[in-house]
Amino acid sequence: MNTLFGARPAAVQSARGRHFGFHRPLLAAIAIVLSGCMPATTTTRVQADPADPAVPVARAGYRSTIAPYSSLRPGTPAPWRERNDSVTPQKPDR
Template sequence: MLTLSGAKFAAESSARGRHSLFNWPFLAAVALALSGCMPATTPIVGADPADPAAKAARAGYRSTIAPYASLRPATPAPWRERNDATAPQPKQDQ
């Protein structure tokens, strides 16, 4: 498929009168050839994580349920007294 695309591009560019050595199939082939010259790995900065003797910071413990308070159902309280205690007090007429 890449060869067909390259052939189409070459035919179109020659029909327009442009004969360029640097068309995209040529550049793709050069890039592919030069990618073989790159190093396989990059140098590791710092300690190697695969080294079992490498020092690592200790993991601290943090509870995920630290502010937990039990919310189990309790016996019902007398609602009228609770409601009266939380209701706003009537204003004093002067």
């Protein structure tokens, strides 16, 4: 049963590849010929002169790339000897 799931798409793929392989160069040639018939695109909007100081311009904004950063370094060293002694296993009393 599982072999049928793989065999059917493989057969369709091979048949599809043979069918469209012949037409690809023809379709590419038609696309190139038709692209020569397309009108040149032009902008209908009037462009403002960049040297004109009266033209309104969007304001330049500034965003810091490290704005949410806060240092996580401790200010002073912690009392390490007391901390170390509090977590060490105690010696059994005999």
